[in-house]
Amino acid sequence: MYSRRKVFRIAAAAGLVACLTAAAKPAIDPANPTCPLTPDWSANATMKLTPVAKKGGKVLLAEGRIDTGLPERLKTALAANPDISEVWLRSPGGDARAGNAAGRIIRSNFGLTTRIPAGWACFSACNFIFMGGQPRVIDPGGLFIVHMFTRTGDRSAIDMSVAMGTDATKELIGDIEQDAALLASEDNDFLIRMGVSRKLLTEVMYRQKALANAEDKSTRRCLTQVEVKAYNVANNNE
Numbered sequence: 001m002y003s004r005r006k007v008f009r010i011a012a013a014a015g016l017v018a019c020l021t022a023a024a025k026p027a028i029d030p031a032n033p034t035c036p037l038t039p040d041w042s043a044n045a046t047m048k049l050t051p052v053a054k055k056g057g058k059v060l061l062a063e064g065r066i067d068t069g070l071p072e073r074l075k076t077a078l079a080a081n082p083d084i085s086e087v088w089l090r091s092p093g094g095d096a097r098a099g100n101a102a103g104r105i106i107r108s109n110f111g112l113t114t115r116i117p118a119g120w121a122c123f124s125a126c127n128f129i130f131m132g133g134q135p136r137v138i139d140p141g142g143l144f145i146v147h148m149f150t151r152t153g154d155r156s157a158i159d160m161s162v163a164m165g166t167d168a169t170k171e172l173i174g175d176i177e178q179d180a181a182l183l184a185s186e187d188n189d190f191l192i193r194m195g196v197s198r199k200l201l202t203e204v205m206y207r208q209k210a211l212a213n214a215e216d217k218s219t220r221r222c223l224t225q226v227e228v229k230a231y232n233v234a235n236n237n238e
Contacts, residue, residue: 066094093124
């Protein structure tokens with residue numbers, strides 16, 4: 001039998017382990033309960049591309065917001081560093097079509113791996129850069145975060161059209177709807193070409209709300225390791 005002192009020491013140690021474990025877990029976003037409150041997706045205003053030596057080879061760190069100039073910068077970086085074997089992604093997203101173009105550039109470099117390392121987050125347009133990899137790796141603890149895209153981000157344009165009257169608002173809504181339909185078609189084609197299940201769009205992405213409302217503020221979803229394999233988002237054997 002254990003002495004009272006030994007029992008106390010065991011209980012105290014167990015309590016310490018529990019506290020440390022709890023402290024290690026990131027806080028959950030109450031509005032998006034599948035995701036952490038503060039995903040690590042880089043604060044760089046534009047995506048920074050940094051070649052570094054890692055894992056016995058060269059890796060391209062791609063960190064920050066996706067802008068229209070990214071595809072050309074990515075093409076230049078890969079041409080200047082032909083020995084790059086992996087692209088590691090950490091981004092809050094950005095320009096959707098630039099993300100698609102960057103994904104196609106990665107795919108054109110045969111055998112180039114994309115990876116979301118543990119603790120890093122790849123959101124929105126970053127998803128499509130990631131899908132360009134062959135193979136694609138999401139390390140345990142890496143976050144592939146999706147949402148329903150919206151073409152209504154320019155609030156000033158919306159407010160101006162409302163101020164101008166009904167006809168201007170109808171015209172803006174028509175333009176938004178047309179562009180959203182084109183982008184959805186482009187996304188569908190992109191997934192087919194990259195070997196990702198189109199069910200990722202219909203069962204996950206397009207089921208998220210584009211904008212939060214008073215009743216439900218959830219606008220994004222963090223996929224589990226089971227889901228990224230089921231939809232062939234990650235297609236490695238690591």
